[in-house]
Structures are given as C-alpha cells and as structure tokens.
Amino acid sequence: MRDGRVVKGVRFRDHRVVGDILELAERYRDEGADELVFYDITASPDRRSVDRSWVRHIARLLDIPFCVAGGISSIADAEEVLGEGAEKISVNSPALSNPQLIDDLSRRFGSQCVVVGIDSQSVGETYRVQQFTGDERRTCDTSRLTTDWVREAAARGAGEIVLNCMASDGVRQGYDIAQLRMIRPLCPVPLVASGGAGTPAHFSDVFVKCSADAALAASVFHTGAIAIPDLKHYLSSQGIEVRP
C-alpha cells in the first residue's frame, strides 16, 4: 500500500502500482484467500502512521480475516485500526525501535492480534534484521540477529511472526527454505513464510520442509501467475490440508 494503491516491489525496491485495493481485496476474497495482509510500506520511513481511511472499507467488504501493517507505534494507533475492523495489526520497524511496544500491545489487545513482521537478510554467516525496508534510502541493518529477535518478539507477546526473507522477496525463486528451517524450531507461535513464492511447488515446500503455519505471497497473485483456486487444488493433491 502506498497512497491508497497497492504496490509490489522487487526485493523491496521499485514499487509500482498494480491495482485498486478494494477491487483486489474483493477478487482475493472470492478466489478463496484465507487471509489478507495490507502493508503500508511507506508509513514508518515517513515517520507517520498508516492512513486508515481505507481500513473500514476493506472491513466492510471482507468476510475473511485481514491484518494491517505500517507505522503502528502506539496503543492508540492499534486501537484505531482494530476499531475500524482489522483482525490483526502487524508491527515491524516501530517494534525494533521500541520492543516494549509488543508487550504493551499484547497486554492490551491479546497476543492473538499482534503480529510481528521481521525483515531478515543474510549477513555473512548469519541472518540479521533490517529496519525501514519500505524506503530503500532509509533501510538499515539493525545488527540484531534474526534468531534473537524471533525469540524476543515471541517472549514479549507476539501471537504470530511473519518472516520476510528479503533476498527471496519478489524474485519468485522459492521461499528461503534454509532460513525458515532454522527459525521454525525457535518460534513457539505461528510462523508465516514470506518472500519468494513463484510456483505452486514453492508453497508445498514451505509447508512440508519448513512446517510453516502459513505462506504469504503477493507477486504471483497480483500478476495472476498463480490463481488461488489452482494453488489450493495443487496443495490438496499433495496431501496438504487447505480450506477449499
């Protein structure tokens, strides 16, 4: 999301408009998406919070859960977004600046609606957490190890972790299996794999090889490369339980 439009970048760079959000939300609802995530990717880098005017419109339209991410940095921000009808809020950059935010949000709203998004990048032999990834000029390495931050976020009350593997993002070469396999046993809460889906087999890999609880994808759906009903049919044929 940027300025009320859906954008999808390649490796978090060069975002381009791909469609009007309500139309897209409706399409994914009808195609059987299980959950939608709306990222306001410019919110944190611009030091402003998410523009919420669209959340209510989405909530009115959708009969499936959806999560809103972007610049939520206080209880008041979260209260507003949840009050507009979102199921979950996802925090990323603001939680890195103020980890106590995760504790505060989960205490106030329950951990079930507090998602922590983590943008992770390999640095030498390790994976490290990146901040402000919505704006390439401000993206920075936090020097935190991804393994440490996953454990800390869960301990502070995150109800779900979305791991965005940045090297795979938007390039459709498959989820970062090695990284997800390493993180899975450290993550006691639901783990959502993000970044890299290109083929239906990539989705089955992430469930079978990484025991991810869910797989998130954008490019392949936005472009129509993979239709959700076809994907679900494929996963079901592979013995993976999906909602029809």
Place this chain on the structure above:
Amino acid sequence: MSATRVGARAAILASGGANIASLQFALERLQIPCVLSADARQIRAATHVILPGVGAAGDAMERLRVSGLAELIPTLTQPVLGICLGMQLLFDSSDENATRCLGIIPGNAERFAALDGHPVPHMGWNTLAALGNAPLLAGIDALGSYAYFVHSYALALSEFTTARCDYGITFSASVQHENFFGVQFHPERSATVGARVLQNFFSMS
C-alpha cells in the same frame, strides 16, 4: 439457505472490546439491523443478542460488571450468541487471569497445552465437526465446515458441546444451553460458513 427471520433486530453488547466493526459489517452484509448497546431496555427489546469478545477474560468481565451487563446477561430470554471470548464468558470461569465469568453454562476455559506442531494461540482456519442436529450449524457441511479461530483458551467437550474442533486436543467449537449459544470461532470472519452460522442464529426464535 434458511431465510433470516423477518424483523430480526440485533443488539451487540457494548462490552468495550476493540473489534466490534467486523461484526457490525457482517450483520450489515446479512441486512440485519443492529445496535451497539449497554442499555438494559434497548437490549431486552432486541430479538437477538450478541456478546462479542476480543481481549483478555479478566478485563472483559471487569467491564461487564462495571456496565451492569454481567447482571443483565443471565436474565435474557431471547437467543444470545457469545463469540470467541464472548462464548468463554458464558461459562463459570476461565483460567485466563483466574476469572470468575457469567456462570450461565457449567465449565472452565483452560489454556491450550503447548503441543508439538500446534503453536498457541490457535490461529487460523480449522474444521467444525457438528454433533447431532445443532440448528446453529445447519448447512455448514455443504460449505466445507472451515471456520476461523483465534484463541489461546478453550472449553473441553461437555454435554453442551454442539460442534467440536481438533487442534492437538479436541475442544468445544460451539455450545448451547437453553437460549444461550456460543461459538469459539469468529463467524464474522469465517466466509460463507460464518455467514451461514449467523443466518442460522438470526432465524431462531
């Protein structure tokens, strides 16, 4: 599809939780007029009452007591539907914050044991297995029976269970005791299955 009862008017209990909008929108999609209220007269005048619930049991019961709803709810005679935490509040107690709840249905909500392959909270889509001919769940089999769950505490199976769900352990996905109904899942976010459950609820008298 069963027709929603003509003239159904819902009261959503203003229990102070943050996430009321998604429920209001679900009723709007079903064209059921609703008020959000903590006023006893207004609530008694509704044909159907919904007790929503997001947050923690301790806070929620405290808010129900302060607003007087804790005394009112057990005296209601029209169909009442507790959703998620709202369902748990209908029972005697919850281990969450060691809370004494409304005591309408015997039972205690317990925290999910952390089992391998079943991270807590239980969050996501899961299947409902309806027991017997529960009117609330009529017609859901044909729709696939998947419902959306988000919870860390659950009610064990009991004589009040009308549907079960498996997540490492088996728990009550829906319950009924007299005019009090409860669903552990979120019908307002459970696509066509959820819409059908709400429709079933509003066709009861």
